[in-house]
Amino acid sequence: MAFLQANVYSNELGMEVMVNVILPQQTKKAIGKETKGAVTDIPVLYLLHGMNGNHSVWERRTSIERYVSDLGLAVIMPSTDLGFYTDTTYDMNYWTFISEELPKICHELFPQLSTKREKTFAAGLSMGGYGAIKLGLRKPEKFAAVASLSGALAIAESSDSFLEIRGKNYWEGIFGPLDKIKGSENDLIHLIKKTDKKQAPRFFITCGTEDGLYEASVYATEQMKKRRLDVTFEEGPGAHDWDFWDKWIQRVLVWLEEK
Incomplete structure (x- = not known):
C-alpha cells in the first residue's frame, strides 16, 4: 500500500485542506504483508x-492501512474541521466540499480511482457517521453503501444533549436555529422518511451498547426499516472510543464486500 498526505486547495472552503490517502500498490517482499495493486477502476472508501x-x-x-492491504481498496480521509458535514450558516460549505468537490479533486489527482457508484462507499464515526449516512441519503446516485459507527444520527431529536458537548452558538453556527433542524435537509430522520428504497444505497449502522448515541442508532435503524431500506444493524459492548471503532471498522470492511 502507498500512504499519501496531501494538501489540496478547496474552492468551496477557500482554504487548504489536508487529505490522507491509502492507495493500493503491488508489493511482493514487504515484511509482514504483501498487498494487491491495481492501475484502474479502484474501489474507494471515503472515511x-x-x-x-x-x-x-x-x-x-x-490499523486501517493494514486492514485494507489485501482488499484493493483506496481510502480517502479528509479533514473537515468541526463543520459537521454541513453547509454552515457562517459560510463554510463543508457539505458541498465533501459531497461534490472532494470526489472531483480525488479523481483528478488519482485517476485510477473508480467513478462507478457500485465501487464508491463512505463510512465514519460519530460526527463522521452522521456525514456518511447523509452522503447515502442525499447522494444515493453516487454511493453504493455507507456505514455509521456510533453516529450522531438523530440530531433534531437530541439537541438538548448536544448542548452539553458544545454551546448553542456552535450548533446554530452549523445548522441555524435549533428548532429549525427538524424537517430540514440536515435532519437524517427526515431524509430517511422521504428516501426511495429503489434508489437508496445499502446502510450499515453499529454502536456500542454503553455509548450515549446508542439510542440514536437504534432509532435511525427503526426508521430505515419502516421505509424498507437495506439496513444492517449490529451492536456490541463498547463506549464512544477507539477500542470500539478499531474493532468495528474491520466488520464494516467485511460488510462492504458481502454484496
Whole structure:
C-alpha cells in the first residue's frame, strides 16, 4: 500500500485542506504483508472523522492501512474541521466540499480511482457517521453503501444533549436555529422518511451498547426499516472510543464486500 498526505486547495472552503490517502500498490517482499495493486477502476472508501479528529486520526488510532492491504481498496480521509458535514450558516460549505468537490479533486489527482457508484462507499464515526449516512441519503446516485459507527444520527431529536458537548452558538453556527433542524435537509430522520428504497444505497449502522448515541442508532435503524431500506444493524459492548471503532471498522470492511 502507498500512504499519501496531501494538501489540496478547496474552492468551496477557500482554504487548504489536508487529505490522507491509502492507495493500493503491488508489493511482493514487504515484511509482514504483501498487498494487491491495481492501475484502474479502484474501489474507494471515503472515511470520515469525528468532532475531535482530523484527516490523520483513523490512521493514528486504528490499523486501517493494514486492514485494507489485501482488499484493493483506496481510502480517502479528509479533514473537515468541526463543520459537521454541513453547509454552515457562517459560510463554510463543508457539505458541498465533501459531497461534490472532494470526489472531483480525488479523481483528478488519482485517476485510477473508480467513478462507478457500485465501487464508491463512505463510512465514519460519530460526527463522521452522521456525514456518511447523509452522503447515502442525499447522494444515493453516487454511493453504493455507507456505514455509521456510533453516529450522531438523530440530531433534531437530541439537541438538548448536544448542548452539553458544545454551546448553542456552535450548533446554530452549523445548522441555524435549533428548532429549525427538524424537517430540514440536515435532519437524517427526515431524509430517511422521504428516501426511495429503489434508489437508496445499502446502510450499515453499529454502536456500542454503553455509548450515549446508542439510542440514536437504534432509532435511525427503526426508521430505515419502516421505509424498507437495506439496513444492517449490529451492536456490541463498547463506549464512544477507539477500542470500539478499531474493532468495528474491520466488520464494516467485511460488510462492504458481502454484496
